[in-house]
Amino acid sequence: MPYAYAADGxxxxxxxxxxxDPLLLLSGQSNxxxxxxxxxxxxxxxxxxxxxxxxxxxxxDRPDTDTYSTPGFARDALAVLDHAGIGRAHVYGxxxxxxxxxxxxxxxxxxxxxxxxxxxxxGAPHGVERGxxxxxxxxxxxxxxxxxxxxxxxxxxxxxxxxxxxxxxxLGDPTxxxxxxxxxxxxxxxxxxxxxxxxxxxxxxxxxGTDDLFNPTANAPLLAGRIPDARLHLVPxxxxxxxxxxxxxxxxxxxxxxxxxxxxxxxxxxxxxxSGG
Numbered sequence: 038m039p040y041a042y043a044a045d046g047x048x049x050x051x052x053x054x055x056x057x058d059p060l061l062l063l064s065g066q067s068n069x070x071x072x073x074x075x076x077x078x079x080x081x082x083x084x085x086x087x088x089x090x091x092x093x094x095x096x097x098d099r100p101d102t103d104t105y106s107t108p109g110f111a112r113d114a115l116a117v118l119d120h121a122g123i124g125r126a127h128v129y130g131x132x133x134x135x136x137x138x139x140x141x142x143x144x145x146x147x148x149x150x151x152x153x154x155x156x157x158x159x160g161a162p163h164g165v166e167r168g169x170x171x172x173x174x175x176x177x178x179x180x181x182x183x184x185x186x187x188x189x190x191x192x193x194x195x196x197x198x199x200x201x202x203x204x205x206x207x208l209g210d211p212t213x214x215x216x217x218x219x220x221x222x223x224x225x226x227x228x229x230x231x232x233x234x235x236x237x238x239x240x241x242x243x244x245x246g247t248d249d250l251f252n253p254t255a256n257a258p259l260l261a262g263r264i265p266d267a268r269l270h271l272v273p274x275x276x277x278x279x280x281x282x283x284x285x286x287x288x289x290x291x292x293x294x295x296x297x298x299x300x301x302x303x304x305x306x307x308x309x310x311x312s313g314g
């Protein structure tokens with residue numbers, strides 16, 4: 038079981054599977070590397086995929102210290118790449134992982150080949166926050182009611198109905214201690230990369246579901262408009278976990294983008310594209 042170590046000594050669990058150019062996959066808030074279980078095999082067939090447990094999740098250390106922030110998570114991810122002997126990689130981050138990926142690409146351009154930002158946001162104060170009804174639903178005192186609300190924000194009703202008994206890996210790491218959950222929430226809420234986004238030089242694809250209320254879809258064009266030459270790809274009907282429920286139509290354009298060639302801008306001009314389906 039490989040572990041990298043952050044500058045403060047925090048142990049960071051990661052895995053590498055597949056072959057080919059390296060691809061770092063970054064999961065969402067309060068989730069470990071299993072966030073990617075649903076689609077990882079398809080990426081591993083083309084790339085050496087690197088997944089990790091953010092500090093506070095999975096097998097990584099869970100310090101109760103003021104070391105949780107999206108720039109800090111970015112430094113953790115670079116420590117993992119260093120330990121794996123990877124100098125440069127494609128980076129695909131979703132949700133909070135997309136916020137982390139923004140900092141990696143902006144502050145360490147030599148480390149990023151191509152960048153994919155999924156269902157994410159530039160952060161406050163320029164990003165579009167979720168509505169008060171969504172916040173109330175997630176803050177319910179009844180844990181089961183809050184879980185149902187999160188499930189509805191992640192997937193359309195048809196998905197859980199047609200997958201009875203499925204373990205949904207996007208609903209949070211159940212082993213996280215309360216302090217780590219609070220610190221993840223605070224880190225994501227305090228994210229603000231607006232001024233850093235124009236520094237991103239990697240070819241960038243922004244992907245988002247059109248029906249995402251958890252992280253409103255309006256954030257996607259904000260990111261695509263702020264990052265030089267970024268391309269926007271919307272997945273019709275998809276909610277926050279578009280990459281899982283709509284994998285059949287969401288993964289192929291990401292693979293096409295990542296394999297377009299080093300430094301190629303083919304098909305990468307600014308603009309919007311919607312998947313069929």
